[in-house]
Amino acid sequence: MTDRNPRFTGKIAIVTGGAGGLGQAISAALADEGARVAIFDTSPEAIDRALAELKGTSSLGGPADGAGFLGSIVDVRDRASVARGVDEVVSAFGGIDILIAAAGGSLGTPRDIDDIEPEHLDLVIDVNIKGTFNCAQAAVPSMKSRGGGAIVNFSSIGGRSTSPVTGIPYAAAKAGVLGLTRRLAREVGPDNIRVNAIAPGLFLTGRLQGMFDAMAEKDRHEVLDAIPLHRMPDLRECVDPVLFLASEESSYITGAVLDVNGGRFMAG
Ligand SMILES: NC(=O)c1ccc[n+]([C@@H]2O[C@H](COP(=O)([O-])OP(=O)(O)OC[C@H]3O[C@@H](n4cnc5c(N)ncnc54)[C@H](O)[C@@H]3O)[C@@H](O)[C@H]2O)c1
Numbered sequence: 695m696t697d698r699n700p701r702f703t704g705k706i707a708i709v710t711g712g713a714g715g716l717g718q719a720i721s722a723a724l725a726d727e728g729a730r731v732a733i734f735d736t737s738p739e740a741i742d743r744a745l746a747e748l749k750g751t752s753s754l755g756g757p758a759d760g761a762g763f764l765g766s767i768v769d770v771r772d773r774a775s776v777a778r779g780v781d782e783v784v785s786a787f788g789g790i791d792i793l794i795a796a797a798g799g800s801l802g803t804p805r806d807i808d809d810i811e812p813e814h815l816d817l818v819i820d821v822n823i824k825g826t827f828n829c830a831q832a833a834v835p836s837m838k839s840r841g842g843g844a845i846v847n848f849s850s851i852g853g854r855s856t857s858p859v860t861g862i863p864y865a866a867a868k869a870g871v872l873g874l875t876r877r878l879a880r881e882v883g884p885d886n887i888r889v890n891a892i893a894p895g896l897f898l899t900g901r902l903q904g905m906f907d908a909m910a911e912k913d914r915h916e917v918l919d920a921i922p923l924h925r926m927p928d929l930r931e932c933v934d935p936v937l938f939l940a941s942e943e944s945s946y947i948t949g950a951v952l953d954v955n956g957g958r959f960m961a962g
Pocket residue numbers: 710711712713714715716717734735736737740768769770771795796797798799800821825848849850851852893894895896897898899900902
């Protein structure tokens with residue numbers, strides 16, 4: 695348990711991509727501050743593994759009293775699948791207050807233009823943009839009926855600048871998430887629903903840690919030299935800004951993007 699006052703007691707959150715590196719860490723931290731958390735992900739094995747870790751001793755501390763977890767097999771690209779997941783959460787927990795739309799990524803698609811096939815473009819756009827839209831569309835009615843809510847969408851430094859690490863589909867999708875975030879924020883603001891985006895730099899989750907460790911020392915230095923804070927971040931340094939945007943601490947912030955990248959990209 696964290697030693698600060700829990701900010702999410704009685705709150706109900708959905709975290710898409712909740713079995714992934716950042717999603718699981720965010721789920722643990724939300725529960726650590728009292729939320730009931732539903733994780734949406736595609737693989738039953740990954741959900742089972744994540745739930746076992748979340749219910750046990752997560753590195754961030756066990757869940758607070760009243761917190762709880764639910765796992766739902768949801769493909770965010772599929773509107774019917776998202777609707778089923780949202781119904782499950784509403785039946786089990788009673789509603790939705792917070793949506794963290796973390797499902798996404800380059801999803802193993804190639805980076806270079808010559809190697810990109812139509813199915814790669816479809817996959818990256820469908821998961822990152824359509825998936826973010828589908829989840830918001832399904833969650834908003836419950837938030838409205840509860841008098842408000844908070845949505846945090848996942849963009850990326852790759853959608854804020856021309857990152858050489860990721861390809862064109864990812865850049866387009868993550869820039870698109872920002873347009874979606876602003877337009878949605880305008881639409882649901884009168885219902886007291888805030889919508890913001892987070893744009894992380896490189897966080898070494900899962901296989902990314904292996905990739906970084908396997909790089910030549912010179913290349914690792916090059917990565918660090920581009921970051922003014924000159925170090926790689928802890929996962930917690932992405933989790934905390936997400937929780938800030940999901941909490942009442944950011945009650946007058948909507949339609950914003952928070953760059954969390956050690957200074958590698960600075961907005962003008
Ligand atoms: N890790 C980073 O450095 C970094 C940087 C910038 C942005 N991001 C963004 O943060 C988010 C989380 O990244 P991560 O590093 O935790 O990645 P991750 O690959 O560890 O987790 C992503 C999760 O999304 C799930 N997912 C994929 N397709 C899905 C679908 N159709 N429906 C439901 N779930 C699906 C995956 O199964 C996985 O569990 C992503 O949107 C990513 O683009 C990550």
